[in-house]
Amino acid sequence: MISTKNINKLPSKDLLQKICKAISVLDAIISQEWEYRYYSYNSAWAKKEEFFEMRNGCGDQMLILFLENSCVINGFAHELYDFEDELPAKSKLTKNLPETFNEFIFGEPVKTIGTTFCIWTNESEKWEIGDLKNIYEDGSEEMLSIFDGNPQTYIDWATDYFESSYKESGIPLKTVTEIYNGKTLTKEMVLSIVEDLEDWKQLEDDLKEINYEFDFK
Numbered sequence: 001m002i003s004t005k006n007i008n009k010l011p012s013k014d015l016l017q018k019i020c021k022a023i024s025v026l027d028a029i030i031s032q033e034w035e036y037r038y039y040s041y042n043s044a045w046a047k048k049e050e051f052f053e054m055r056n057g058c059g060d061q062m063l064i065l066f067l068e069n070s071c072v073i074n075g076f077a078h079e080l081y082d083f084e085d086e087l088p089a090k091s092k093l094t095k096n097l098p099e100t101f102n103e104f105i106f107g108e109p110v111k112t113i114g115t116t117f118c119i120w121t122n123e124s125e126k127w128e129i130g131d132l133k134n135i136y137e138d139g140s141e142e143m144l145s146i147f148d149g150n151p152q153t154y155i156d157w158a159t160d161y162f163e164s165s166y167k168e169s170g171i172p173l174k175t176v177t178e179i180y181n182g183k184t185l186t187k188e189m190v191l192s193i194v195e196d197l198e199d200w201k202q203l204e205d206d207l208k209e210i211n212y213e214f215d216f217k
Helices: 013-030 097-105 140-148 151-161 173-180 188-191 200-210
Strands: 039-046 049-055 061-066 071-077 117-120 126-129
Touching: 013 039, 013 049, 013 061, 013 071, 013 151, 013 173, 049 140, 071 097, 097 188, 097 200, 117 200, 140 151, 151 173, 173 188
Parallel strands: none
Antiparallel strands: 039 049, 049 061, 061 071, 071 117, 117 126
16 A cells, blocks of 8 residues: 555656546546535646645645646644644654755645645655654555555545445446546546536636646537
């Protein structure tokens, strides 16, 4: 399983970014109301910066900042620690963190959310972590599992999480695989996942924010 103890199992930065976009597209189709989505992506977070967010509604969050040639992942597992003073020292989790990520990791919104694990790429795009001595649980295994690159992993998760928001026949592996592969999204693909879509304009706006190609003609 992917975790801070097995960061070599994380995909490359580019593949990670592709998966983040794909699962955000799928969430945008299944849940048109943004506040009920688990995954979301903003391709214009800031100049030359793109942003991915996971939130479970119970306090657990994962934020990923993508730069042109690198990225950093901040995770916070809310239920692992009862009190704030029990949290692992952020200075340990971010030991040797490149300065280019300081504003994101030590500023908002990460500062308010908190950190139980931090992973980043270096100049050679190798994944790195800080000092994890005496840290046995950090929530990374559960949060990072979606990044195994297997479309079925998303289907299994979303089938349980979104319950009856998709077609009765289930979320089709073919369509999910096509989205994972970056295929241009069509109305036929969307309607293979949901019975109907309430607001096509909303989906178009979401796809533009994600920067995912579509053709609804």
